[in-house]
Amino acid sequence: MLANGDLHVLSARQGDENHLYHCRVLVQPNGQTMTSSTARRIILSQETMTKMAPVIVESVNRIRVWRGQDAVLPCVFHGYPPPKIKWCKSQTIQYGNLLLPLVASAATQEHRGGVLGHGRHRLIGGTLLIASVVAEDQGRYIFSVNNSMGLVESRTELVVVAAAASAAQQFKSSMQRRPSPSRVISPVVPDEGIYQCLASNDEGDWAQASAQLAIGAFPPHLKETFSRQVVHPGSSVSLKCLASGTPLPHFTWTLDGFPLSPVSERYFLGQQQQTGHDDLVVAHLNITHVRVEDGGNYKCVAENRVGRVEHSANLHIYFNSMAV
Numbered sequence: 001m002l003a004n005g006d007l008h009v010l011s012a013r014q015g016d017e018n019h020l021y022h023c024r025v026l027v028q029p030n031g032q033t034m035t036s037s038t039a040r041r042i043i044l045s046q047e048t049m050t051k052m053a054p055v056i057v058e059s060v061n062r063i064r065v066w067r068g069q070d071a072v073l074p075c076v077f078h079g080y081p082p083p084k085i086k087w088c089k090s091q092t093i094q095y096g097n098l099l100l101p102l103v104a105s106a107a108t109q110e111h112r113g114g115v116l117g118h119g120r121h122r123l124i125g126g127t128l129l130i131a132s133v134v135a136e137d138q139g140r141y142i143f144s145v146n147n148s149m150g151l152v153e154s155r156t157e158l159v160v161v162a163a164a165a166s167a168a169q170q171f172k173s174s175m176q177r178r179p180s181p182s183r184v185i186s187p188v189v190p191d192e193g194i195y196q197c198l199a200s201n202d203e204g205d206w207a208q209a210s211a212q213l214a215i216g217a218f219p220p221h222l223k224e225t226f227s228r229q230v231v232h233p234g235s236s237v238s239l240k241c242l243a244s245g246t247p248l249p250h251f252t253w254t255l256d257g258f259p260l261s262p263v264s265e266r267y268f269l270g271q272q273q274q275t276g277h278d279d280l281v282v283a284h285l286n287i288t289h290v291r292v293e294d295g296g297n298y299k300c301v302a303e304n305r306v307g308r309v310e311h312s313a314n315l316h317i318y319f320n321s322m323a324v
Contacts, residue, residue, distance in 0.1 A: 005023070006072070006074065006127075007021065007023075008124055008125050008127060009042060012042055012044060013044075014044060016042045016044075017041065017042045017043060017044050019041075019042075020039040020040070020041055021039055021040045021041070021042070022035050022036050022038075022039050023035070023036040024036070050080065051080055051081065051148070051149050052078075052079050052080050052149060053079060053147070053149040053150030053152070054077055054078070054079035054083045054145040054146060054147055054149070054150060054151070054152045055077060055078055055079060055152065056075060056076070056077045056126075056143075056145065056152055056154050057076050057077060057078065058074060058075065058076035059074065059075045059076075059143065059154040059156065060073070060074060060156055061155070061156065061157065062156070062157040062159065063156060063157070063158055063159065064159045064161055065133050065158065065159070065160055065161065066160075066161050066162075067133060067134060067135065067160050067161065067162045068132055068133070069132070069133060070129060070130065070131050070132065070133070071128075071129070071130040071133045071137065071158060072127060072128075072129060073087075073127065073128040073129075073130070073141055073143075073156050073158065074126075074127045075126040075127060075128070075143045075154060075156075076125070076126055076127075077126050077145050077152075079145065079147050079149065079150075080147070080149075081147050081148060081149075082147070083145045083146055083147040084145070084146055084147065085123070085126055085143070085144070085145050086101065086103075086143075086144050087101075087102045087103050087121075087123065087128045087141060087142070087143055088101050088102060088141070088142045088144070089102055089139055089140070089141050089142075090139060090140040090141070090142060091139070102121045102128070102141075103121045103122070103123045103128065120132065126143065126145070128141065128143070130158075133158075133160050134160070135160050135162060137158060137160055138158055138159060138160040139157075139158060140155055140156070140157055140158075141155070141156045141157075141158060142154075142155050143155075143156070194210060195210065196210040197210070216246055217246055217247065217304075217305070217306045218244075218245055218246045218279075218306065218307075219245060219304065219306050219307020219308070219309070220243045220244065220245035220249035220302040220303060220304055220307055220308065220309045221243060221244050221245060221309060222241060222242070222243050222302065222309050222311055223242040223243060223244055223280065224240065224241065224242035224282075225240075225241055225242075225300070225311040225313075226239040226240055226241065226298075226300075226311075226313055227313055228313045228314050228315075228316070229313075229314075229315050229316070230316040230318055231290060231315070231316070231317060231318065232317070232318050232319075233289075233290060233291055233292060233317055233319055234289050234290065235289075235290055236286070236287065236288050236289070236290070237286070237287045237290055237294075237315065238284060238285070238286045238287075239284070239285040239286075239298055239300070239315075240282065240283070240284055240285075241282070241283045241300040241302065241311060242274065242280060242281070242282045242283075243280070243281055243283075243302035243309065244277075244279045244280050244281075245279065245281075245302065245304050245306075245307070246279055246304070247304045247305060248273065248279065248281050248304065249281055249302035249303055249304045249309075250271075250281075250302070250303060250304065251271045251281065251283035251300055251301065251302055252300075252301045252303070253269060253283075253285055253298065253299065253300055253301070254298070254299045254301070255296050255297070255298055255299075256296040256297050257297075257299075260285070266287065266294070267285060267286060267287045267288075267294075268284070268285070268286045268287075269283075269284070269285055270283070270284050270286075271283040271284070281302070283300060283302075285298065285300070290315075290317060291317070292317045292319050294315065294317060295314075295315055295316055295317040296314070296315060297312055297313070297314050297315075298312060298313060298314075298315055299311065299312035300312075
């Protein structure tokens with residue numbers, strides 16, 4: 001996969017047509033992934049290959065890249081016998097143009113597929129990759145394809161934009177700062193969600209930033225927890241957790257990693273809003289007449305839609321067999 005998201009399959013084989021290819025993207029800032037609803041399949045022709053002059057089926061005339069980023073100059077072609085390919089950069093000199101070879105592939109190398117090149121220039125199929133472009137990379141690039149049946153060329157103009165990168169970075173930085181209350185006008189719960197801002201100018205430069213808006217929401221925070229205890233069989237035990245959060249958090253309990261059922265004859269689980277506090281919830285785990293099997297690591301988990309917090313401690317049951 002190239003830096004611009006394009007998927008290139010080199011030297012396609014029969015096994016490649018047994019799959020469906022989807023595009024999956026990572027959505028910021030919530031970290032979720034989204035997969036394209038449509039898919040593509042590779043279809044291999046079963047026809048006998050006949051000699052054919054090279055044909056360029058996809059290329060671009062002009063590409064703008066910010067300084068320091070990677071440039072992708074795509075060029076897709078076909079022909080038989082497998083053509084030789086070459087990328088050159090046109091360099092203006094006093095008496096005309098000079099073609100500076102950048103990277104080339106022999107027919108046998110291209111037939112096997114792979115990544116060719118050296119330094120900052122790489123060749124994948126017919127696509128030229130330039131790593132971390134600088135101002136000197138700007139110019140006209142020529143792609144040539146030839147075999148015994150003919151020769152074809154395409155030209156791509158690479159424009160390196162120096163100022164746009166810093167401008168876009170400033171834009172993204174300002175979007176990531178938390179807005180002051182004066183910039184939010186009467187938000188309501190239906191306004192919650194992920195917002196994306198796109199900015200562009202007449203030169204074709206663009207930048208984007210995203211943020212998640214939660215109305216009056218705060219993740220849980222534990223105000224009070226229980227500690228390690230050592231008790232004798234038959235004793236009573238009470239474990240307590242107190243948490244704040246908006247919306248009010250919900251508690252769950254586990255013993256040695258296994259969830260405890262809210263309904264049991266052996267213990268009692270309960271939670272309620274703290275009297276006099278709108279954002280506090282207290283949760284209890286009460287055990288009467290504890291047994292040896294009640295010992296272990298107890299964990300309380302407080303969770304709401306914007307966060308989660310947990311606490312754990314051990315309960316040891318001291319059993320002296322000599323006392324029997």
